[in-house]
Amino acid sequence: MIQLDYKSGQSICEQVVNRFIQLKALGLMKGGDQLPSVRALASQLSVNPNTVQKAYAILENAGIIYSVKGKGSFLSDDERAHDAVRQKAETDFTAAVRTAKSLGLSQEDLVTLVLKEETT
Amino acid sequence: MIQLDYKSGQSICEQVVNRFIQLKALGLMKGGDQLPSVRALASQLSVNPNTVQKAYAILENAGIIYSVKGKGSFLSDDERAHDAVRQKAETDFTAAVRTAKSLGLSQEDLVTLVLKEETT
DNA sequence: TGTTGTGTACCAATTGAATTAGTACAGTTA
DNA sequence: TAACTGTACTAATTCAATTGGTACACAACA
Numbered sequence: 001m002i003q004l005d006y007k008s009g010q011s012i013c014e015q016v017v018n019r020f021i022q023l024k025a026l027g028l029m030k031g032g033d034q035l036p037s038v039r040a041l042a043s044q045l046s047v048n049p050n051t052v053q054k055a056y057a058i059l060e061n062a063g064i065i066y067s068v069k070g071k072g073s074f075l076s077d078d079e080r081a082h083d084a085v086r087q088k089a090e091t092d093f094t095a096a097v098r099t100a101k102s103l104g105l106s107q108e109d110l111v112t113l114v115l116k117e118e119t120t
Numbered sequence: 121m122i123q124l125d126y127k128s129g130q131s132i133c134e135q136v137v138n139r140f141i142q143l144k145a146l147g148l149m150k151g152g153d154q155l156p157s158v159r160a161l162a163s164q165l166s167v168n169p170n171t172v173q174k175a176y177a178i179l180e181n182a183g184i185i186y187s188v189k190g191k192g193s194f195l196s197d198d199e200r201a202h203d204a205v206r207q208k209a210e211t212d213f214t215a216a217v218r219t220a221k222s223l224g225l226s227q228e229d230l231v232t233l234v235l236k237e238e239t240t
Numbered sequence: 241t242g243t244t245g246t247g248t249a250c251c252a253a254t255t256g257a258a259t260t261a262g263t264a265c266a267g268t269t270a
Numbered sequence: 271t272a273a274c275t276g277t278a279c280t281a282a283t284t285c286a287a288t289t290g291g292t293a294c295a296c297a298a299c300a
Contacts, residue, residue, distance in 0.1 A: 011258060018223075025224035037275060048260045053277075070268035070275045082224075089223035090233060096216030097237045103138075103209035104145035104202075107239060113210060114230045117217045131287060157246060168289045173248075189247045190297035246297070253290080260283070268275070 001036075004045055012047055016055035021064060021085055024075060031077030035065060038073075121156075124165055132167055136175035141184060141205055144195060151197030155185060158193075 002019050004012060023029040035041075038056060042049040056073055059065040063081030067073040100110055122139050124132060143149040155161075158176060162169040176193055179185040183201030187193040220230055 013258075022222045025222065038277090039275085050261085051259060054258090056276085067276060068268085069266060069277070072268095072275060086224055089220050089225050090229075093216055093220040093225065093230060094233055094237060096213055096220075097234055099138075100209050100213040100216075101237070101239065102142045102145065104206055105209050105213065107234060107237075109210075110213060110234045111231055113214055114217055114227060114234060117214060117221070117227075119221065119227060133287075158248090159246080170290085171288060174287095176247085187247060188297085189295060190245080192246060242300090244297100244299085247295085249294080250292085251290100253288100255286100255288075257286090258284080261281085262279105264277100264279080266275100266277080269273085270271100 002041065002045065004047075012045070012051050013055045013058070016041070016045075016052060017058050020059060020075070024064070024082065025085075029075050031075050033075045035073040035075065122161065122165065124167075132165070132171050133175045133178070136161070136165075136172060137178050140179060140195070144184070144202065145205075149195050151195050153195045155193040155195065 001023070002016060004015055008015065010018070020029070020035065024031075035056070036044065038053045039049050042052045045052070056065065056067060060067050060073070062084065063078050064076055064085065065073050066076050097110060101107075105113075121143070122136065124135055128135065130138070140149070140155065144151075155176070156164065158169050158173045161167075162172045165172070176185065176187060180187050180193070182204065183198050184196055184205065185193050186196050217230060221227075225233075
């Protein structure tokens with residue numbers, strides 16, 4: 001379910017955060033689904049539990065998951081949180097557009113690149 | 121000519137590198153134009169000369185500038201180097217497209233965002 | 241010639257973020 | 271009670287970025 005990519009340049013914490021957001025966006029997880037426990041996921045990824053807990057804390061802070069002591073962490077049903085994720089994705093993508101343009105790519109170039117990228 | 125943005129998340133070195141690439145792409149600098157000296161730019165940016173020199177070394181390594189001991193550093197005329205910059209910009213942008221899609225944005229969404237971004 | 245400005249090459253030290261390691265506490269479930 | 275969950279700390283480590291400093295080689299110029 002979660003697979004780390006050490007070549008991505010992203011920190012472990014970031015990757016865990018983003019992966020659960022993706023799983024929701026892709027429909028592979030739904031609101032209410034339970035996440036692996038902090039310790040279990042840390043063990044599976046061969047990573048320190050603190051790192052996973054930090055990722056879960058970020059997700060909970062953003063309203064994407066909710067955690068209950070003694071029970072576990074669950075994917076939130078709150079659509080507002082997922083709207084916020086979408087907002088951030090748009091902002092990040094817009095920044096990428098600006099960067100690409102500043103390096104000489106035209107609007108047509110960018111549209112072509114978007115369309116060339118297959119939707120999996 | 122060069123202005124640092126500490127909120128950008130980019131390192132000083134990265135910002136210097138990217139800024140000169142931009143200046144060339146935007147036509148504000150041409151092949152043969154002299155860059156500020158390592159020490160002068162470092163002083164202007166209130167930054168360590170080593171940091172600027174590292175940026176210049178990266179630019180020279182990529183063929184974007186060439187440096188002559190005792191004379192200075194100059195923007196290269198080599199189009200192949202600038203083609204490589206374009207290649208990298210395309211690769212980076214494609215990665216941004218994938219990320220945005222994984223977070224739930226559709227192809228239409230992305231095209232809209234590209235077109236919404238004014239060309240300055 | 242000497243001086244100044246240029247790029248280049250080191251090295252030691254510092255800073256900050258990310259991660260690890262370890263311990264402890266609180267709540268749930270069986 | 272025992273075994274699981276999340277949470278909250280602190281200390282140590284690692285690594286990249288940056289700083290501070292010194293030194294050398296070359297070019298331009300008075």
